[in-house]
Amino acid sequence: MELPQVKQRSSIVLRRLLNQTGLARKKVFAVGFNKTGTSSLHALFESLGRPSYHGNRWRSCDDLALLRAYDCFSDGIPKDLAKLDRLFPGSKFILQVRDLDGWIYSRLAHVERSKKAHTYKGGAHWDATEEAVKAWVRERNAHHLSVLSYFSERPSDLLVVNFIRDEAAATKICGFLGKTGSYRRPEKNMNTRKSRPAEHTAMIGRSIAALGIPERELEYDIYCPSIAGPDARAGFPPDTDVQALFG
Numbered sequence: 001m002e003l004p005q006v007k008q009r010s011s012i013v014l015r016r017l018l019n020q021t022g023l024a025r026k027k028v029f030a031v032g033f034n035k036t037g038t039s040s041l042h043a044l045f046e047s048l049g050r051p052s053y054h055g056n057r058w059r060s061c062d063d064l065a066l067l068r069a070y071d072c073f074s075d076g077i078p079k080d081l082a083k084l085d086r087l088f089p090g091s092k093f094i095l096q097v098r099d100l101d102g103w104i105y106s107r108l109a110h111v112e113r114s115k116k117a118h119t120y121k122g123g124a125h126w127d128a129t130e131e132a133v134k135a136w137v138r139e140r141n142a143h144h145l146s147v148l149s150y151f152s153e154r155p156s157d158l159l160v161v162n163f164i165r166d167e168a169a170a171t172k173i174c175g176f177l178g179k180t181g182s183y184r185r186p187e188k189n190m191n192t193r194k195s196r197p198a199e200h201t202a203m204i205g206r207s208i209a210a211l212g213i214p215e216r217e218l219e220y221d222i223y224c225p226s227i228a229g230p231d232a233r234a235g236f237p238p239d240t241d242v243q244a245l246f247g
Contacts, residue, residue: 026088026089026090026091026092027067027070027071027072027073027084027088027091027092028045028050028071028072028073028091028092028093028094028177029072029073029078029084029091029092029093029094030072030073030074030075030093030094030095030096031076031077031078031081031093031094031095031147032077032094032095032096032097032144033077033098033103033140033143034075034076034107034110035098035103035106035107035110036096036097036098036103036163036164037096037098037163037164037169038054038074038075038096039054039075039188040163040185040186040187040188041074041094041096041163041173042054042072042074042075042188043186043188044170044173044174044183044185044186045071045072045074047186048174048177048179050071050072051069051070051071051072052070052071052072052073052074053066053069053070053072053073053074054074054075055075055076056075056076058073058076058078059076059077059078059079060079061078061079061080061083061084061087064087067084067087067088074096077143081093081146081147081150082150091157092157092158092159092176092177093147093151093157093158093159094158094159094160094161094173094176095144095147095148095158095159095160095161096161096162096163097144097160097161097162097221097222097240098162098163098164098165098221099162099164099165099218099219099220099221100137100140100217100218100219100220100221100224101204101218101219102164103136103140104133104136104137104200104204105196105200105204107136108128108133108197108200108203109200111126111127111128111132112128115128125139128200128203129203130203130206130207130210133203133204133207134207134210134211137207137208137211137213137224137227138211138227140223141223141224141227141228144222144223145223145228145236148160148222148236149236152235159172159173159176160222160240161173161240162221162240163185165221165240166240167185169185170183170184170185170186171183204218211224211226211227212226212227213226213227214226217238219239220238220239221239221240222236222237222238222239222240223236223238224238225238
């Protein structure tokens with residue numbers, strides 16, 4: 001299900017006017033990492049007639065004009081989640097996740113493509129190296145657990161969803177946003193069946209071994225328990241296949 005195109009465009013125009021007047025205060029923030037279906041999330045938001053911003057300028061949480069201009073935001077890890085929560089009370093937050101191995105492969109492929117296209121603007125932690133992979137895994141663990149902890153007392157404000165694995169993801173997101181019915185999952189820039197270079201497989205294997213992560217945790221889409229530490233919020237499951245995130 002989606003809005004007809006004319007109605008969709010009209011709805012986006014109306015929502016933008018409401019944003020300009022400051023009347024539209026409740027936002028939708030997708031606060032997961034890139035390479036987790038963010039382009040598809042953006043397409044889903046717009047199909048609902050919601051002005052959506054897909055890019056990194058909102059991550060600082062300081063550009064109030066940008067934050068007020070749109071309803072929905074994706075493709076960025078916010079610097080200050082609590083600040084967004086204070087600025088836009090009543091907003092909804094989506095933590096979109098992906099199986100660890102597929103996420104790493106997708107990031108490595110992105111880095112390699114950008115290098116071949118001479119558009120690479122990376123650094124020590126955005127490169128096709130073991131050090132970068134290890135940094136990504138640590139950052140993913142820390143961020144996901146931090147978001148879960150922040151919303152542990154307000155589970156109705158957070159949806160954790162694997163947009164790539166879960167065929168019902170679009171319907172779940174729309175239900176979370178107060179929409180009824182079934183919705184098709186847009187598949188923008190999604191190709192999970194690509195062949196995986198042997199050198200990337202070997203690099204990931206060495207990286208997780210160095211971190212002390214067992215291979216089975218490559219399938220988990222939320223976090224790796226083995227590196228979460230002894231106080232690892234036992235109530236949070238490591239994968240969305242577990243029904244109750246807050247128990």
